[in-house]
Amino acid sequence: MERLLSESMATNMxxxxxxxxxxxxxxxxxxxxxxxxxxxxxxxxxxLKSTIHLDFFSLTNVMVK
Incomplete structure (x- = not known):
């Protein structure tokens, strides 16, 4: 999950x-x-260009869309 989050920020994935x-x-x-x-x-x-804040501890799954 951590890798995908970092890659998404770097590449707009x-x-x-x-x-x-x-x-x-x-x-x-x-x-x-x-x-x-x-x-x-x-x-x-x-x-929809809305900004959302999420806690690390609430994350259960991260996938490429």
Missing amino acids: LLEITTWKNGFFITRVGFVTKIDTLNKRIQIQDE
């Missing part, structure tokens, strides 16, 4: 990212725009 929140899986598609290792979060921009 579209990813499908699945997270676990409040007992549900949530899947988002977008590009990684920032990896914040200090706060353990990533920032993605989805296809």
Whole structure:
């Protein structure tokens, strides 16, 4: 997962990212725009140009779209 997140940020690769929140899986598609290792979060921009912040610990799956 870490490799795909880093590659996505460097090459603007579209990813499908699945997270676990409040007992549900949530899947988002977008590009990684920032990896914040200090706060353990990533920032993605989805296809609608919305910015979304995700915690490292909530990530369950990362795939190339």
